[in-house]
Amino acid sequence: MTLIKASLKRARHLERLAQWLLLETLLLNQRTHSIKTLKQSLGTSGRLDAEFYQEKYERNEALIQAHHHAHLHELVKIKKSIEPGSGAYKSTGVPFVRVSNLSPLGISPTEVFLSPSQEFEPLYPKEGEVLFSKDGSVGIAYCVPHNLEVVLSGAILRLVIGDKTKINPHYFALVLNSQMTQLQAQRHIIGSVIAHLSVETISHFLIPLLPLNLQEQIANKLQESFNYGQQAKQLLTQAKLEVEEVLRGVKRC
Known part of the structure; x- marks a missing residue:
């Protein structure tokens, strides 16, 4: 457990370093x-x-x-997904990811699926895209580490970077999760029951553009943080299995 705690502490430390590296010039x-x-x-x-x-x-x-900056629509192409409705939900098939499954650290397992269809394939998120929630829990961003065979809710946008020599996708996700973008989102949120941001508003978000080498330093810190987090999860899973094995042995005795 000590190793798990150390890994989680290191992951949080590296994430904070990445955030401060972004903010120290802003x-x-x-x-x-x-x-x-x-x-x-x-x-x-x-x-x-x-x-x-x-x-x-x-x-x-x-x-x-x-500082050097750009509007979001100048950096990415915004792709929308679908909202099939609860009538299309299945117990097996293609995972359907909603905002409740999305966090800056990843996508949690879903209990909702859709019937497989070739029509869904263009909707699958690709490596390097950044997912961004526009409804409900507004403003959650996550950089996709590899191609995923999932369908996103219509409340989650896919932001496809056009030129990665201008902006690093991991840095971009951090900016979207940062106070600078969250304040822009808070200013323009509408909806008294369910919070909502329009695509037009999101497209005009101001994105600070630090030098690419600094962006890459931030991205490296984030990747290290993610790796430590994954290591902690693996150690926790292993520890649970070992405890269960010990308990089974006690019962047999």
Whole structure:
């Protein structure tokens, strides 16, 4: 168990290092309020709610714009999936991944499946794509490590990077999970019952572009973190099997 705890601690440490490496040149210093005239608010954005005009949002976007950056749609092609409805759910077949199965660290096993069909194959996520949730638990990003034979819910977008010499996919996922993008998402979320971000809004997110060598350093830290996390899971599984074997031996005695 000591080795498992050490591996998990190392994984969390490396993930935090990656985040700080991203933020140390983009230090976020926020205040909590601002005053807007009617012309500055409703006249330009069509929004009159106070939440939208909190100064933290404007300072965040100004900070990104002060550095080399791009809009999300300039870096990726956005691909949508399908929403077949609960009537199409099966107990076996092609795994159907919903937002509840998605986290920045991976995709958890699903209990929902769809009947196999060749029509689903173009929907399968490919290595290097970044998945991003737009409904419910908004703003979860995950970089796909290898081709997957799963169908995503319509609430999860596939972001396909056009030029990897501009942005590293692992770095891109970290940016989407970072406070800089989460603040942009919070500002534009709509829906009182189920949170929702429009594809149009997501396409205009501001993405900071650090030098590629720095992006790769961040990506390496993230990969190390993932490897330690996987090692911890394997050790935990092995420990459980060994405990079960011991218990079976005790019962036989």
